[in-house]
Amino acid sequence: MNDETKSKVSRRTFLKGLGGGAIGTAVISTGLIKSDSVEAYTPETSSGARAKTALNLKVNGKSYKVEVEHRNTLAEVLRDQLGLTGTKIGCDRGECGACTVIIDGRNLYSCSQLAVWMQGKDILTIEGLAKGDKLDPLQEAFIEHDGPQCGFCTSGQIMSGKALLMKNAKPNEAQARRGLSGNLCRCGNYNREVAAVLAVAAKAR
Amino acid sequence: MAQAPKEFSIVGKRIPRIDAYERVTGQAQYTGDIQLPGMLYARVLRSPHPHARILGIDTSKAEKLPGVKAVVHHENAKVPWSSGGHTHQRFIFNNPVRFVGDAVAAVAATDRHIAEDALKLIEVKYEKLPHVLDANEALKPDAPKIAPQGNLSVGKGNFSAPIEESWGDLDKGFKEADRVFEDTYITKHTNNAQMERRVSIAKWDAGKLTVFASTQGVSNARTDIAKDFNLPLSKVRVLCKYMGGGFGNKNQAQDYDYMAVVLARVAGQPVKVEFTREDDYIGMHGRWASEQRYKIGVKKDGTITAVSLDAVTTMGAYRKQSGNLSGTDFYNIPNFKKVILPVHTNTVVAANYRAPAYPQSVFGFASFLDQIAFEMGVNPVDMFMRNRVQKYKSKLPFTSNYLEQCIIEGSKRIGWNEKWHKPGAMGGQKKHGIGMALGGYPFRPGLGAATIRVNPDGTAHVLVGVTDIGTGAKTTMAIIASEALGIPLNQIQLTNGDTDVTPYSVGESGSRTTPFTGPAVIAAAEDVRRQIFNLAAGQLKVKAEELDLRNSEVFVKADPAQKLPLGRVVSRAGEIIGRATTNPSFKDVEGKSFSAHFAEVEVDAITGHVKITRYVAAHDSGTIINRLAAESQIMGGVVQGIGMAFTEELIIDKLTGIPVNPNYRDAKVPTHLEVPEVEVIFIEHYDPYGPFGGKVVGEPPITAAVATIANAIFNATGKRIKELPITPDKILQARQV
Numbered sequence: 001m002n003d004e005t006k007s008k009v010s011r012r013t014f015l016k017g018l019g020g021g022a023i024g025t026a027v028i029s030t031g032l033i034k035s036d037s038v039e040a041y042t043p044e045t046s047s048g049a050r051a052k053t054a055l056n057l058k059v060n061g062k063s064y065k066v067e068v069e070h071r072n073t074l075a076e077v078l079r080d081q082l083g084l085t086g087t088k089i090g091c092d093r094g095e096c097g098a099c100t101v102i103i104d105g106r107n108l109y110s111c112s113q114l115a116v117w118m119q120g121k122d123i124l125t126i127e128g129l130a131k132g133d134k135l136d137p138l139q140e141a142f143i144e145h146d147g148p149q150c151g152f153c154t155s156g157q158i159m160s161g162k163a164l165l166m167k168n169a170k171p172n173e174a175q176a177r178r179g180l181s182g183n184l185c186r187c188g189n190y191n192r193e194v195a196a197v198l199a200v201a202a203k204a205r
Numbered sequence: 206m207a208q209a210p211k212e213f214s215i216v217g218k219r220i221p222r223i224d225a226y227e228r229v230t231g232q233a234q235y236t237g238d239i240q241l242p243g244m245l246y247a248r249v250l251r252s253p254h255p256h257a258r259i260l261g262i263d264t265s266k267a268e269k270l271p272g273v274k275a276v277v278h279h280e281n282a283k284v285p286w287s288s289g290g291h292t293h294q295r296f297i298f299n300n301p302v303r304f305v306g307d308a309v310a311a312v313a314a315t316d317r318h319i320a321e322d323a324l325k326l327i328e329v330k331y332e333k334l335p336h337v338l339d340a341n342e343a344l345k346p347d348a349p350k351i352a353p354q355g356n357l358s359v360g361k362g363n364f365s366a367p368i369e370e371s372w373g374d375l376d377k378g379f380k381e382a383d384r385v386f387e388d389t390y391i392t393k394h395t396n397n398a399q400m401e402r403r404v405s406i407a408k409w410d411a412g413k414l415t416v417f418a419s420t421q422g423v424s425n426a427r428t429d430i431a432k433d434f435n436l437p438l439s440k441v442r443v444l445c446k447y448m449g450g451g452f453g454n455k456n457q458a459q460d461y462d463y464m465a466v467v468l469a470r471v472a473g474q475p476v477k478v479e480f481t482r483e484d485d486y487i488g489m490h491g492r493w494a495s496e497q498r499y500k501i502g503v504k505k506d507g508t509i510t511a512v513s514l515d516a517v518t519t520m521g522a523y524r525k526q527s528g529n530l531s532g533t534d535f536y537n538i539p540n541f542k543k544v545i546l547p548v549h550t551n552t553v554v555a556a557n558y559r560a561p562a563y564p565q566s567v568f569g570f571a572s573f574l575d576q577i578a579f580e581m582g583v584n585p586v587d588m589f590m591r592n593r594v595q596k597y598k599s600k601l602p603f604t605s606n607y608l609e610q611c612i613i614e615g616s617k618r619i620g621w622n623e624k625w626h627k628p629g630a631m632g633g634q635k636k637h638g639i640g641m642a643l644g645g646y647p648f649r650p651g652l653g654a655a656t657i658r659v660n661p662d663g664t665a666h667v668l669v670g671v672t673d674i675g676t677g678a679k680t681t682m683a684i685i686a687s688e689a690l691g692i693p694l695n696q697i698q699l700t701n702g703d704t705d706v707t708p709y710s711v712g713e714s715g716s717r718t719t720p721f722t723g724p725a726v727i728a729a730a731e732d733v734r735r736q737i738f739n740l741a742a743g744q745l746k747v748k749a750e751e752l753d754l755r756n757s758e759v760f761v762k763a764d765p766a767q768k769l770p771l772g773r774v775v776s777r778a779g780e781i782i783g784r785a786t787t788n789p790s791f792k793d794v795e796g797k798s799f800s801a802h803f804a805e806v807e808v809d810a811i812t813g814h815v816k817i818t819r820y821v822a823a824h825d826s827g828t829i830i831n832r833l834a835a836e837s838q839i840m841g842g843v844v845q846g847i848g849m850a851f852t853e854e855l856i857i858d859k860l861t862g863i864p865v866n867p868n869y870r871d872a873k874v875p876t877h878l879e880v881p882e883v884e885v886i887f888i889e890h891y892d893p894y895g896p897f898g899g900k901v902v903g904e905p906p907i908t909a910a911v912a913t914i915a916n917a918i919f920n921a922t923g924k925r926i927k928e929l930p931i932t933p934d935k936i937l938q939a940r941q942v
Contacts, residue, residue: 069318079238085231085234086230086232087231088400088401090401090869091482092402092482093482093868095868096400096482096869126231127230135229135230139229142225142229143221143222143229146221146834146836146837148228149450149834149841150400150450152235152399152400152449154229177877178877181877184869185400186398186845187400187675187841188840188841188844189841190875190877192840
């Protein structure tokens with residue numbers, strides 16, 4: 001399913017609605033134009049003309065049409081425009097991993113990906129892991145094994161763990177540690193996080 | 206003094222956190238996740254100089270940038286920042302600026318990038334002043350003066366004075382010694398580095414101020430804000446529902462809270478102040494660095510006769526916390542004297558970081574004891590056992606003390622007797638080492654409050670002021686409530702961290718939540734039960750004293766078949782509200798949690814790299830309330846100790862005073878790859894003064910970790926590293942000496 005059919009307002013309609021290049025109007029400045037059943041935050045933005053691009057973001061299987069400044073990172077857009085604040089920003093410079101999301105199957109720091117690069121990519125965030133009320137097995141394992149202490153790194157740990165399990169359903173401990181090694185946990189709960197990944201691996205066939 | 210119950214229904218089990226679902230699904234809303242309509246974003250401009258007078262500040266260009274709504278600095282926002290207990294006056298913006306990173310101005314704009322752009326447009330004219338970065342240099346008479354009273358920091362009483370403590374007769378103690386040793390140990394400034402960057406949101410509604418803080422204590426944050434902005438407490442609301450770590454001074458209100466308050470006032474819109482990670486490293490605080498000069502007298506068998514400690518601690522430009530060193534607490538020292546000079550320097554402030562006065566001085570003292578054991582030909586485990594503390598300051602008994610069992614069980618688990626060898630005796634490239642040290646943290650009771658509402662359907666609502674900084678405090682309080690009420694945990698809702706709704710809490714620091722708020726939860730539950738039994742007595746036609754409540758059923762103790770569902774009892778009253786404010790205290794006793802840590806390492810003789818191959822942490826924390834979270838706390842404390850032992854140090858350029866590694870990568874906090882399995886042993890005994898017998902868990906695990914690792918490295922190499930962090934180059938250098 002492409003994003004035009006999924007979104008109620010297609011990209012074409014959306015562009016037409018802008019009246020041909022009227023970038024920077026009040027409508028535009030609300031950031032999020034339209035999405036399916038997702039409540040958007042609409043921070044006031046500068047009226048100054050800055051480089052902006054409209055694009056489709058495919059996040060957790062939903063299409064979002066957004067207007068982003070070129071300097072906006074994916075982490076910022078997820079949090080500020082889409083309200084998907086489960087993705088945290090711990091350092092904003094590609095060191096801590098709190099912002100880890102899965103992009104086309106790879107765990108990546110969303111603070112180090114510009115939003116404008118995301119056209120056509122498939123983005124999975126912590127909010128997209130559960131199927132309705134049913135948690136992902138890794139989320140369940142994180143609860144059982146006390147994965148979160150303060151919980152601020154937890155989304156990132158889970159997304160790196162998930163990316164690993166998607167590639168390798170039965171990682172050993174060394175592989176699990178390596179797979180999560182880009183995710184810092186200052187509470188020092190590393191052994192719990194690894195145990196959660198290994199618990200899911202142990203159940204895999 | 207309470208008696209231990211025969212059996213707990215939920216206390217001591219492995220209970221997943223009550224808010225774990227929210228934390229693993231991304232639904233937990235941390236302060237930075239909150240978006241308010243019309244909210245502005247703010248960024249902070251910091252001093253590039255270690256000491257300078259601001260001659261002028263021109264914000265006109267910044268103000269003209271579209272989207273900028275407010276610019277504040279020392280001229281238009283003279284707001285005192287008195288939180289933290291330091292006694293000389295500090296403002297949120299100071300002139301002169303006293304360290305690289307001292308806040309100069311803050312900008313609020315419609316988005317964070319505009320605020321960042323605006324910072325670059327602020328023109329500040331500085332007159333550079335002479336600066337001093339080193340604590341010993343700062344104490345010299347001709348050193349640049351950082352504080353008006355001089356560079357020896359001001360303590361309580363508003364005068365410059367060292368921290369002094371003594372007992373016994375030092376001269377006599379040294380005379381009794383068979384040998385007297387002297388040496389110096391050095392530790393460095395390390396940052397708390399909690400994952401959540403500092404953030405605060407303030408909004409004003411018709412004279413009422415609301416602050417969404419990232420704080421360890423909403424009650425004391427409210428008190429600070431009300432005081433410094435001269436507002437009645439009723440006009441200030443502070444909330445913190447989820448908090449991404451603090452490990453120390455996110456307690457109280459911080460300058461970023463105040464900046465949000467001022468900017469929101471000026472702009473007339475809600476403002477979110479976000480610190481960058483660099484702001485956090487250079488602008489806030491970390492653990493105080495120290496230089497510890499010890500003189501220790503011992504008998505032939507290693508028994509300590511006297512200890513003197515002369516030390517300087519580097520407190521940075523402002524005094525926030527004590528600067529004390531308390532690593533000698535875990536030893537029996539008949540004659541003792543310490544003189545500690547907390548010193549101002551033109552460097553980032555030092556303040557609380559998990560067990561503030563401990564890991565650095567446990568490193569110094571336990572390393573030196575281990576060295577003395579070697580010199581005297583005593584096995585370290587005998588040295589530590591012989592000298593373990595038995596009376597507080599050689600005087601008062603402890604409420605409970607199972608340090609001996611910690612040593613016995615820990616050494617047994619790691620196999621000390623089989624594995625210990627003479628230091629440096631192992632051949633080959635990978636040298637095995639084993640080491641140990643003692644630790645712990647004060648356990649003291651104090652003021653706490655709780656409210657419990659029982660609904661007509663028998664479910665309960667617990668209201669406590671505590672925040673949960675990652676310790677699992679919310680879950681601990683819910684478990685205590687469940688146990689005390691006789692209502693299952695899944696029937697209990699907990700509301701926390703909102704000064705308009707929840708009662709007073711001391712703040713989640715100093716391992717105080719369980720001993721302060723825990724007893725209040727128990728007392729509030731007893732209040733609830735008393736009311737329930739009075740109601741049910743009529744219904745069951747018995748006396749209230751004859752009733753009990755368990756598993757949400759009220760029943761006659763002598764005849765449990767005579768019972769009523771809790772909801773049926775409560776519904777007659779609409780709801781039942783129990784409350785309690787408790788303030789227990791000690792009389793002629795002192796409290797402490799204790800620990801003995803053990804580590805095995807492998808030191809690569811060629812590269813100087815150290816691998817921890819095994820770690821055992823034995824803890825006496827009284828009754829364990831939640832085994833799952835308590836184990837996590839122990840593991841986490843050890844991991845932070847690993848960082849402090851091996852890598853972490855905020856390095857400040859000696860010429861310019863600029864911190865050169867203010868970020869995770871260069872300050873090198875531990876990752877998944879450096880962490881060994883940590884085996885946790887709880888020596889569980891009911892402490893008569895703790896809620897359900899529990900003492901404290903949060904701070905103790907970091908205290909002994911650094912020294913334990915250092916002593917294991919000594920056992921492997923036979924060379925003593927006396928300065929943190931213990932990097933490969935230091936190990937290689939020591940080997941060549």
